[in-house]
Amino acid sequence: MxxxxxxxxxxxxxxxxxxxxxxxxxxxxxxEGARRLHVARAEVPAPSVALRGPEIDASLPALVKHDGQVTIIDFVYTRCTTVCLALGSTFQQMQSTLAALPRPESTAAPRVQLLSISFDPGHDTPAVLAGYGKSLNADPARWRFAAPINAEGLANLLGSFDVVVIPDGMGGFEHNAALLVVDSRGRLVRIFDYAEMEAALAYAQYLSTQSVPTSQKAAG
Amino acid sequence: MNALKCAFDRYGTVFGLVALVALVTPPLRHALEAQMSMHMLVQFPALILTGMLLAGALSTKAREQIAQWNAYGIAGLTFAALVLALAMIPRLLDLALVDAHVEIVKSVALLLCGSALHLSWRSAGVIVQGFFLGNVLPMMAIAGSLYETAPARVCNSYRLDEQQWVGQCLTIASACIAAVWLARVFWNMTDKQRPAVAVAPAPSHPPINREAVEERRSEAVREVATTEARAAS
Missing domain, CATH: 1.20.5 (Single alpha-helices involved in coiled-coils or other helix-helix interfaces)
Incomplete structure (x- = not known):
């Protein structure tokens, strides 16, 4: 026995x-839980991926690397009628919340930026993205749209940020939609569910105030 | 029914090997893993069945040796229950698609789970079987209802509608397995009782020994006669 x-x-x-x-x-x-926990434990540097969108023609890290600026990224495709609509309205609410906040200096650019990246670059050309942004009343100073310029860049970006896109069987896509907070050094530092909009905003604002002294230290 | 059993006894190992090769080679494997329902409801049970068939090829000596480490099938059924518990963690499905190591460990564990079930089930008896199923089936039903009611997808690689369907199937399957097992237990119980009634010797009287009876009667008569004579004197 x-x-x-x-x-x-x-x-x-x-x-x-x-x-x-x-x-x-x-x-x-x-x-998805493991992905979020991994990111929270160790930040993921944004891969160098060329993006194009309305008034955007830059690589991803350069696009988000600004002193004291934190970017909240989501992944979308403009033909989407389900989750992306929810994300769109979340981003709209975040935009209006951010606009209502008092700015430290009237000339300074918004500290928290919003960026929607399309994983459907074949369809979502800069012109399409511009129209999409307009329909969502996006303020270009705060909420921008872009898509990778080629398939390798797209695969690289989705792989680095662990975004899984699968066909939904009805001509669209299903994907692990979330709010990705990227700091001013171009690192993905936290992933929030899109139901946790307030938490994501608060965290991004906190990060933006934290990153000012470090960047000043680096500059000085 | 008997012919089928004979065929399985004779060719079970061959079936098992063919199934094993088919299940691990990429075309069928990828096809089975393309959908959540196929992955959980077809590939998992197929691997378990293959493990059962392959365990049937073990020699009697090997079985006896294994049985020494598996009294009443307790070790085997515990192992099987643990594998099944891990197999219901949704992250496993996603990881198996992208990580070859996880895929290999998953497949081997499910094969061994089937073998353990085959080698343990008979010796376990009704009580240990009931304990095993009493753990595994409620777990399966709960996992199923969680899959069915979760508002979000639990697997990034699979669709929400499929997940809900898989959840329903898991819940129904757990109920069906419980019903089949209970029916078999009751069937066996009544089956055992019936011959027991027929074979037991009916309570019968010993053959009557007429001489002994006659002797006892004459003895009694004599006794009565002597007491009457004493009373008269």
Missing amino acids: WRTASVTALAALAAFVVGSWLTLDFNVWTA
């Missing part, structure tokens, strides 16, 4: 080890 007991105990121990590895110490059960 001790042999059976020892094999049973060994199996339980092995399952515990595998289970704690699979669930990151029993914190998450889904790949």
